[in-house]
Amino acid sequence: MKKIININFHGRVVPIEETAYDILKQYIESLRKHFANEEGRDEIVNDIENRFAELFSYRLQKGSTCITDDDVNTIITSMGRPEDLEKEDMSQNSATSETNSGAGRQSFSQQQYVPEEPRNLYRAENDKILGGVCAGLAAYLRIDPSIVRIIYALIILGSFGFGFLLYIILWIVLPPKSLAATVRKRLYRNPDSRVIAGVASGMAAYFNIQVWIPRLIFALPLILGIITSIFRNAWFDFDPAPVFFTGGFGGTLFVIYIILWIVLPEATTASEKLEMRGEKVDLESIKNTIKSDLEGLKYRARDVSAEMRERAQEFTKDVKQATQHFASEAAPVARRTGSGIGHVIGVLFKAFFLFIAGIMAFALIMFLIGLLFSGAGAFPFRSYLVSGVWQNFLAWTSLVLFLCIPVIALLTWLIRRIMGVRSRNNYLGYAFGSLWVIGLISFIIFISMLLNNFRTRASMEDELNITQPSTGKIIVRTTEGKVSYYGSDWFGFDWNNNGPFYSLNEDSVMMNTVRVNFTKSQDSNYHVQRVRFSHGNSPAVAKSLASQIQFDIQQKDSFLYLPQGFAITPTQKFRNQQVLIVVEIPVGKRIIMNNSIEDYHWFNINVNRRHSHWDNEGDDYWSDYNPVASDVEYIMTDKGLERTQKIKEGSDEEDNDNTPHEGYRYKGKTDSLKHKKIKDTIKPKATASVINPANAESKKPFLLQKEEWKEISGNSSLKEPGNDSFYSPFNILSKMM
Amino acid sequence: MNACYIKKILVMNIENTQSQMRKGILEFCILSIIRRGEAYPSDIVEEMKSANLHILEGTLYPLLTRLKNSDMLTYRWVESNSGPPRKYFSLTEKGLSFYKELEATWSELANAVHALANKTDSMPDTTNQNPSF
Numbered sequence: 001m002k003k004i005i006n007i008n009f010h011g012r013v014v015p016i017e018e019t020a021y022d023i024l025k026q027y028i029e030s031l032r033k034h035f036a037n038e039e040g041r042d043e044i045v046n047d048i049e050n051r052f053a054e055l056f057s058y059r060l061q062k063g064s065t066c067i068t069d070d071d072v073n074t075i076i077t078s079m080g081r082p083e084d085l086e087k088e089d090m091s092q093n094s095a096t097s098e099t100n101s102g103a104g105r106q107s108f109s110q111q112q113y114v115p116e117e118p119r120n121l122y123r124a125e126n127d128k129i130l131g132g133v134c135a136g137l138a139a140y141l142r143i144d145p146s147i148v149r150i151i152y153a154l155i156i157l158g159s160f161g162f163g164f165l166l167y168i169i170l171w172i173v174l175p176p177k178s179l180a181a182t183v184r185k186r187l188y189r190n191p192d193s194r195v196i197a198g199v200a201s202g203m204a205a206y207f208n209i210q211v212w213i214p215r216l217i218f219a220l221p222l223i224l225g226i227i228t229s230i231f232r233n234a235w236f237d238f239d240p241a242p243v244f245f246t247g248g249f250g251g252t253l254f255v256i257y258i259i260l261w262i263v264l265p266e267a268t269t270a271s272e273k274l275e276m277r278g279e280k281v282d283l284e285s286i287k288n289t290i291k292s293d294l295e296g297l298k299y300r301a302r303d304v305s306a307e308m309r310e311r312a313q314e315f316t317k318d319v320k321q322a323t324q325h326f327a328s329e330a331a332p333v334a335r336r337t338g339s340g341i342g343h344v345i346g347v348l349f350k351a352f353f354l355f356i357a358g359i360m361a362f363a364l365i366m367f368l369i370g371l372l373f374s375g376a377g378a379f380p381f382r383s384y385l386v387s388g389v390w391q392n393f394l395a396w397t398s399l400v401l402f403l404c405i406p407v408i409a410l411l412t413w414l415i416r417r418i419m420g421v422r423s424r425n426n427y428l429g430y431a432f433g434s435l436w437v438i439g440l441i442s443f444i445i446f447i448s449m450l451l452n453n454f455r456t457r458a459s460m461e462d463e464l465n466i467t468q469p470s471t472g473k474i475i476v477r478t479t480e481g482k483v484s485y486y487g488s489d490w491f492g493f494d495w496n497n498n499g500p501f502y503s504l505n506e507d508s509v510m511m512n513t514v515r516v517n518f519t520k521s522q523d524s525n526y527h528v529q530r531v532r533f534s535h536g537n538s539p540a541v542a543k544s545l546a547s548q549i550q551f552d553i554q555q556k557d558s559f560l561y562l563p564q565g566f567a568i569t570p571t572q573k574f575r576n577q578q579v580l581i582v583v584e585i586p587v588g589k590r591i592i593m594n595n596s597i598e599d600y601h602w603f604n605i606n607v608n609r610r611h612s613h614w615d616n617e618g619d620d621y622w623s624d625y626n627p628v629a630s631d632v633e634y635i636m637t638d639k640g641l642e643r644t645q646k647i648k649e650g651s652d653e654e655d656n657d658n659t660p661h662e663g664y665r666y667k668g669k670t671d672s673l674k675h676k677k678i679k680d681t682i683k684p685k686a687t688a689s690v691i692n693p694a695n696a697e698s699k700k701p702f703l704l705q706k707e708e709w710k711e712i713s714g715n716s717s718l719k720e721p722g723n724d725s726f727y728s729p730f731n732i733l734s735k736m737m
Numbered sequence: 738m739n740a741c742y743i744k745k746i747l748v749m750n751i752e753n754t755q756s757q758m759r760k761g762i763l764e765f766c767i768l769s770i771i772r773r774g775e776a777y778p779s780d781i782v783e784e785m786k787s788a789n790l791h792i793l794e795g796t797l798y799p800l801l802t803r804l805k806n807s808d809m810l811t812y813r814w815v816e817s818n819s820g821p822p823r824k825y826f827s828l829t830e831k832g833l834s835f836y837k838e839l840e841a842t843w844s845e846l847a848n849a850v851h852a853l854a855n856k857t858d859s860m861p862d863t864t865n866q867n868p869s870f
Contacts, residue, residue, distance in 0.1 A: 010821045031795070040802035047798045047824065051779065054820035061819055080793030178811050 004066045010053040015066040023072050024052070027081070034082035048079060122177035123170075130341075131171035146187035149263040157259075164444040188276040189260075190265035196354065197347075199260045202267070205276045216252055222362070258351045262344050331332035361410070368407050384509055384574035385450060394446040401439025405432055454576060458542035460549075464528045473633070474526055475595030476516055476583060479554065479561045512565035513578040514551070514600040518591060520636055521584035528553060528560070529582040535575040548572055551579045562597070585636040590644065595630035759790075765843055766790060767800060768828065768836040771810065775825040801826060809835050 003018045016024070031048060035041040055075050056067055064071070124135030124145070134152050138145035154164035190201040193211060200214040207214075216223075267276045386395050409432040521527055532549045536542030554561040562581065567573055585591050634641040770776055770784050778797050785792050804810045809832035812824045828836065 012821065035799060038802070040806055044798045044802050047778070047802070048795065050821050050824075051794065051798075052816070054823070057820035078794055080795035082795075083797045083801075084793055177808075220739075521767055 009056065010050055012057060014053070014056050014060070016056075016072075017066060017068055020067055020069045020072045023069060023076070027072075027076050030082045034085060051079070056376065123173055123174040125176040125178045131167070132176065133167055133174065135169045136174055136177075144186050146264055150259065153259050153263050186276060187264055189264045190276060191266050191268065196257075197261045197350075198266065199257055199264060202264060203260075218257055221253060222358070223689060254355075258347065261351070263346045313473060317649055340460055365407060365410055368403060371403050384568060384570055385453075391446065391449055394442045394449065398439055398443035398446050399449045402434050402443045403439075405436045405439060408432075409436075444716065448461045453537050453573070455537055456539050456542050457533060457535050457576075458539050458546050460532045460543065460546040462530055464530055464553050466526060466528050466553075466560070468525055468557050471558045472588075473558050473590040473592065474560055474583065474585070475558055475594060476560045476597060477563065478564050478596040478599065509568050509574065510565045511568055511574075511577055512600050513576070514562065514563070514581065515578070516583065516593065516597050516600070517581050518585055518593075518634075520640065521586040524586045526586065526589065527584035529580075529584070531580040531582065533576075533578040533580070535577075542575065543574060545575050549577050549579060553581070565597070585641070587636050587638060590635045590642070592633050593630050598630055755869055762843070763792065763796075763800065764804065765836075765839045767804070768809070768832065768839065771826055771828055772833070772836055775813075775827045777823050802831070808832070849866070 004015050005018050005021060007014050007016055007021060028045065028049065031045050032041065035044050038044060052075060056071075059067060059071055121140045122136045124132040124139060134148045135145040138148040141148070152167070156167070181587075187199040187206045188202045190205055191198050193201040195215065200218055201211045203214045319426065353376040386392050409429075412428070412432075528552065530553070532551065533544040534542045534545035534549070536545055549566050551563055551566045553563075560583070566577070566579060568577060583591065633644045635644050636642075765783060766785060766788075770781050776784075778794065778801060782794050782797060784791060801810060803827070805812060808829055810826045811829050814822045814827045815825050816822050
């Protein structure tokens, strides 16, 4: 009964009896000692081990379950034990063999040190990307060619091509030679496990670490970019600019990756793959390496001076020869060089496209994440838009499937590639794909259902009773309500009071899609018409929704108070309800529009372009401005409204004054007349100070009534952000859950 | 004990001479096998065995490495469908000229040895000759 162990012998898993393994180990060790003074010791032992591995695999292929003691002993006998080899080799040291034979065999290991052949600088013929110069240097210095190549690539980059000139000179000067591998471990690109070019997995094999570590390091800037942008979105600091390579760190890593891609050869054959993994680094091998290095150093120091002299003498001869050689080599090398340069250019092209593709993919992810968050941001508005279980379901489906799935799929793909997971089937891909298609379909259905709700429009027109003002003048303004509304930062979009609504919560939304128009009265009385609009999926629904709008006007002598807006409840739904107030002014009477009217925002959703409106103007865009300038007194004449006071500055306005047209709209420059909005200024005092200059200009003192003052100052309990008008990501998430 | 010691030296010396003889021609034999084309070490061993020239594989590897390091041989890796990749050796130009020199030397040597070994007539009797001083 024997224990069988698995050993990794020259890249192959070999089941072997433990005792047989001990025999093998002992034998190899004795060979190592035997060839200690041989120049190519490692190579010889390596070759013999290789032969062992081959014979083992033959034995295993023949059906043996494991390698036994007998197997190992048979091979050892055919190979020859050190003693046998010694016998055969003895003639080599014929001078000493005579005495040796008498003194016994132990003295053999105490042989004098045989200096290794002075090493020369060659071009490596068997291991090259361009001319083998780097590999030759590496062989001379006894280091990994890849390291020399990396350093050389950096030198070429840093010296703006001088390094390349030096390379060509060395290429011509150095004689080519097929060099034996000096190191047993080399940096390769690993084609078996790669995401882009196998650089990271090659590094992992070289440093004997998990493959995801270098991958993660290379992918870090990308991942960091995604994470930071998620957080940016989450905190409403909306920044669509993709931070693809976060700073110089990411850029440097990218350049390093490209250099490695160019410089490192791909491990294609089994022997190269063995070299890529190298042998296990243990104490013994480290000791050996250091020992041989120290021995080498002694001779190298001596050799270098001798070599330099020799080289100098032979230089001219060499150059001549080498040039000839170079020329004769030109034909085959030209091909290989071509392929080498082609490789470099190819990699650069690939890198370029990778870069572009990366940026595009990244931008796509960012876009999706942005959409996802704005989709989640629309959540509070959902109950006003969506009706019924079916639509709710569709809304959720499209949000989750249409927007979440691509993000999740991309992240999954990235993580799987980094972790090196490879599935043979594409079930996950199909699953993601079909779920996304379902999401897309439900999204389309959802959107079309939503649009259907806005298909028809209906209006309710009624006249409001007002008493004729004694002063012959009407001042139109909004009530300073009990609550002041702020343009809250609505999911990254700073409406800055330009939104179509003031406030949004679960109970109601305050719409301010109100417009005030002025027209000439047919008789000598003021009239006020109220037109309420609503959209709906049928005229009847639209009509009933329009009638549900609560918008009542109060009058205090010459003051006409309009509500700040009207509320919509979730049961009413948002169907683009609008209110139009038409003030009919008799000829000779005056009108002033307070600038609070400008806080109304007409806002029109027009799904069906075919139908005509009662009032076409302003329907196609957000008409944030009113036909008349605020806080300016107008008088109705036969031609239309005219200012009672000419404005001193700005001739443009006068031109517009003289050419009033249908609807009494000032086409241009009305913005220049716009005053600072009262709403924006929190303090009542500021409110007054804004109003006053405007009134002073018109030379008609605008008197604030005492109650009004109180009303304004009573308002100082202002709504703080962070109440229900403020939505934090946690708020949204907790609502979504 | 003394006799035994002498015998041992005698035996060793015979072995030593034999191995020296073999060693001298070993390189030539190997080169003449590789001359015919790329060769794998174990094939070389087989080839030599079939020519009734026994050699341990363990002897061959250092020899090949030595020849390779002195630029006589070069090798390339060949993937094998079973087991690890194999080193196939072939001659370099230097190796070929080296081989040709060896061949010339060998044929001279062989002729000489053959001639000497096959001479059956006894050596001219020197005892009867008078030195001519």
